[in-house]
Amino acid sequence: MRENGYLSGSNLERVLRAGRFAVTGELGPPQSADGSVIREKAALLQGACDAVNITDNQTAIVRMSSIGAGTIVVQEGLEPVIQMTCRDRNRLAIQSDLLGAYALGMRNVLALSGDHQTFGNHPAAKNVHDIDSVQLVQVIADMRDKGVFQCGEAFKGQEPRFFVGAAAAPFAHPLDFRPYRLAKKVNAGANFIQTQLIYDIEAFKGYMEKVRKLGLHEKVYILAGVGPLKSPAMARYMRDNVPGMLIPDAIMERMSAAGAPWAGKEELSKEDKKARSQAWREEGIKITIELIQQLRAIEGVAGVHIMAIEWEEAVRPIVEGAGLLPRPVLEPAA
Amino acid sequence: MIVAEAKPLDEIKRLVADAEKILVVGCGTCVTVCFAGGAREAAVTASMLRMAGRLEGIERQVTDVTVQRQCDWEYVDPIADQVAAVDLVLSLGCGVGVQALVERFPDAWVVPGLNTKFMGVTLEQGVWAERCAGCGDCLLGLTGGICPIARCSKQLLNGPCGGSIDGHCEISAETPCAWQLIYDRLAGKGKLDALLEVQPPKDWRPARHGGPRQIVRDDLRLNEAEVGQPAEQEA
Ligand code: SF4
Ligand code: SF4
Numbered sequence: 001m002r003e004n005g006y007l008s009g010s011n012l013e014r015v016l017r018a019g020r021f022a023v024t025g026e027l028g029p030p031q032s033a034d035g036s037v038i039r040e041k042a043a044l045l046q047g048a049c050d051a052v053n054i055t056d057n058q059t060a061i062v063r064m065s066s067i068g069a070g071t072i073v074v075q076e077g078l079e080p081v082i083q084m085t086c087r088d089r090n091r092l093a094i095q096s097d098l099l100g101a102y103a104l105g106m107r108n109v110l111a112l113s114g115d116h117q118t119f120g121n122h123p124a125a126k127n128v129h130d131i132d133s134v135q136l137v138q139v140i141a142d143m144r145d146k147g148v149f150q151c152g153e154a155f156k157g158q159e160p161r162f163f164v165g166a167a168a169a170p171f172a173h174p175l176d177f178r179p180y181r182l183a184k185k186v187n188a189g190a191n192f193i194q195t196q197l198i199y200d201i202e203a204f205k206g207y208m209e210k211v212r213k214l215g216l217h218e219k220v221y222i223l224a225g226v227g228p229l230k231s232p233a234m235a236r237y238m239r240d241n242v243p244g245m246l247i248p249d250a251i252m253e254r255m256s257a258a259g260a261p262w263a264g265k266e267e268l269s270k271e272d273k274k275a276r277s278q279a280w281r282e283e284g285i286k287i288t289i290e291l292i293q294q295l296r297a298i299e300g301v302a303g304v305h306i307m308a309i310e311w312e313e314a315v316r317p318i319v320e321g322a323g324l325l326p327r328p329v330l331e332p333a334a
Numbered sequence: 335m336i337v338a339e340a341k342p343l344d345e346i347k348r349l350v351a352d353a354e355k356i357l358v359v360g361c362g363t364c365v366t367v368c369f370a371g372g373a374r375e376a377a378v379t380a381s382m383l384r385m386a387g388r389l390e391g392i393e394r395q396v397t398d399v400t401v402q403r404q405c406d407w408e409y410v411d412p413i414a415d416q417v418a419a420v421d422l423v424l425s426l427g428c429g430v431g432v433q434a435l436v437e438r439f440p441d442a443w444v445v446p447g448l449n450t451k452f453m454g455v456t457l458e459q460g461v462w463a464e465r466c467a468g469c470g471d472c473l474l475g476l477t478g479g480i481c482p483i484a485r486c487s488k489q490l491l492n493g494p495c496g497g498s499i500d501g502h503c504e505i506s507a508e509t510p511c512a513w514q515l516i517y518d519r520l521a522g523k524g525k526l527d528a529l530l531e532v533q534p535p536k537d538w539r540p541a542r543h544g545g546p547r548q549i550v551r552d553d554l555r556l557n558e559a560e561v562g563q564p565a566e567q568e569a
Contacts, residue, residue: 087488091535113488113495116505127488131535134492138532150535169496174517177494180530184492188532196496243499 007144007191008163010107011079012051014330015303016192016221021296022303023324024081024194024223025049025315027073029064038069042076044312048319049078050327051108053194053305056083060120067101074105081165082106085114090130091139091150098140102160110165110194111136133166134188140164141189166190168222170198170207172244179210185220192221194305197238200246201294208298217300224295227307228284228314231277232256251287258283285314289321296322335364335455336428337462338371338448346379346424347386349445353394353422356383358447359413359435360400361427368462371426371448373400379426379447395420404431410438417442452484470540470547476528478519483541485512491533 006013015022025045030037045052054066054073070080082101084094098109113133117125131139131150139150140162147159166185170178182193198204204224211217229235232255239247262268262276288306295301304322308314319325341349350356358380366372380398387394399416401409404427417423417439425432429450436444452464467484473491474481483489487505494513497504503511520526538544 113490116487116497118505129489130538132488132490132492133495134532135535139535167496172494172496173498173500173511174494174514177517177526177529181492181494184530184532243497243504 008107008161009332010051010163011330012081012108012192013163014332015050015328018328018330020328021324022221022223023049023319023327024303024305025052025312026055026305026307026309027052027069027080027312028055028058028309029066029069031061031063033064035064035069035072038064038072039076041312042073042078045315046076046078047327048316048325049306050303051079051081053081053083053110055309056085056112056114057088057120058083058115058309060087060115060117060122060125062121067097067104067106070101070106071104079108080106081108081110083110083112084136085112086129086131086133086136087114087117087127090128094131094136095139095143095149098143098160098162102158102162107161107163108165109140109162110167111140111190112167134184137164137166137185137188137190141191145189163191164189165192165194167196168193169196169244170204171196171200171246179207179214179216182211182220183214183216186216190220192223192302194223195225196244197225197227197307198295199251199291200248201291201298202248203246204295205298208300212300217302221302222300223303223305224298224301225305225307226288226291226295226318227309228281228288228311228318229255230284230311231280232259254283254287255280281311281314285318285321288314288318292318292322292324335367335453336430336450337368337452337454337464338365338428338450340370340375340379340426341447341449343382343386346383346447349447350383350422350424353420353443354392355420356380356394356396356422356424357413357416357420358383358396358398358424358426359404359417359431360398361404361425361431362400362402363404365426365428365431365448366400368456371428371431373398376400376426379424383424404428405434407434407438410434414439468541469536469538470542471537473536476533477516478523478525478528480512480516480519482512482516485510485515491536 027041054070056066057063066082070082073080111133117127141164142148143159144161147155168182235247235252235255238245258279259276262272292304306315306318358376360371360373360376376398380396383396384394399413403409423435423442423444424447425435425444426447432444432446453466454462454464457463464484466481469483486493487503494511498511498514501514503509520528
């Protein structure tokens with residue numbers, strides 16, 4: 001730790017250390033070289049989040065790099081969390097990219113395995129997986145705390161000092177092992193955790209109870225993942241296709257009920273469809289606000305991570321509705 | 335064993351297009367067991383090529399022979415005359431067999447008739463599955479005898495990832511999740527503690543990433559006098 005007591009001094013770290021309930025968002029870079037897309041999205045998230053995750057070729061689809069997009073986000077005065085997958089880079093590339101990211105002003109990293117490339121738009125690609133996400137956490141923490149590269153060689157100049165994040169999938173299988181896998185990430189050096197989308201509060205409470213039994217909530221900041229549903233079809237798709245995605249019937253029913261006024265109609269006009277979509281989205285936002293309030297009441301939940309990819313407009317109303325505005329403005333770390 | 339699969343006939347026809355005299359060489363070991371390149375498959379392939387030639391109006395001489403092990407000089411040397419008598423050798427051995435023929439018979443033109451897939455087991459008749467990726471530094475002692483390198487889609491050493499669901503891997507419902515298998519196996523043996531430790535990054539040098547691999551055992555090597563002449567295959 002540095003003299004000022006911060007590991008990285010990032011805004012996210014300072015908010016969490018101050019004991020404030022943190023809010024992170026997500027910004028998906030475009031499948032193009034157009035930086036204005038990032039600026040527009042950053043403007044939507046500005047002031048609503050303490051930091052925003054910049055995804056790294058999410059779902060294995062080629063997009064602007066997280067560090068490239070993150071640089072624009074820094075320029076826009078927003079704090080990025082650089083996502084870094086083990087799918088596309090070996091330990092050399094990962095470390096050199098992180099040095100560059102630090103030099104460009106990035107201070108948070110989220111270490112991920114990465115969705116398998118067969119899901120994406122280059123299914124014929126060779127994947128890397130030289131190190132895994134747990135090892136990546138360790139590599140980034142060791143760079144900061146021990147001042148060494150993965151190979152053990154010491155830094156000759158400034159070492160990158162990142163606030164190190166990792167992901168948790170509380171409802172993936174084997175269920176019993178999930179709290180222990182989180183423990184491994186904490187032991188490897190994770191400072192904060194962002195979970196997979198949570199819709200099933202009861203199930204998540206059970207998970208958190210086990211997490212607390214292991215004392216992990218005292219060693220790591222846990223940000224629970226939430227995301228607004230856009231339609232009943234999206235909810236069904238996620239429930240049925242995304243591993244470990246539990247969406248209780250009550251939420252499914254609320255989404256359907258929101259579209260009920262249009263349900264019996266023979267043929268929907270364009271306006272009808274628009275109005276129905278609007279009603280669904282409003283319900284989706286309402287549900288998310290309620291989920292945040294319930295999550296906040298769970299001991300050991302230090303914040304929320306709002307994933308509204310390609311719907312960044314939804315973030316501010318959610319944060320506002322949850323009573324989390326304005327976001328704290330803290331003195332920068334010395 | 336090494337598991338292989340026949341190449342599509344069209345591809346084989348392209349590979350042998352210019353040849354008039356062809357020798358199909360089967361192998362009596364792994365690829366016989368997985369029904370890809372044994373004596374039976376060699377005979378069938380030879381007759382298919384003859385037929386295909388006839389349909390195209392080419393009178394091809396296609397013969398076949400199967401050796402006990404195509405990756406051993408000892409077994410391939412006896413077919414030297416047959417190889418010398420043709421324009422092209424179609425090997426139904428695995429990739430090792432093909433290259434062994436090339437190394438032993440540098441004057442011959444040898445092409446592969448199989449796609450070599452993996453090292454694996456026969457799960458049931460007609461179903462084979464990968465079990466080892468030859469990483470050069472076996473980890474099975476840590477993982478209860480289930481290989482995360484060959485059987486986890488991301489080669490995780492600290493699995494399972496968040497994609498593991500209902501026993502299968504995120505890539506498909508037909509692919510068992512190696513880490514669920516490892517978990518179940520260790521749980522069954524009361525050895526789950528082994529999974530709590532963070533496994534450090536793997537040294538991939540023994541796994542071919544340090545360059546092509548070779549094993550030299552001086553305790554087994556013959557001295558020059560015994561060899562009589564320097565063996566060609568020595569590096
Ligand atoms: S750990 Fe390496 S040597 Fe052992 S089975 Fe797996 S790939 Fe083969
Ligand atoms: S789901 Fe299982 S087998 Fe597939 S990548 Fe994840 S840990 Fe490996």
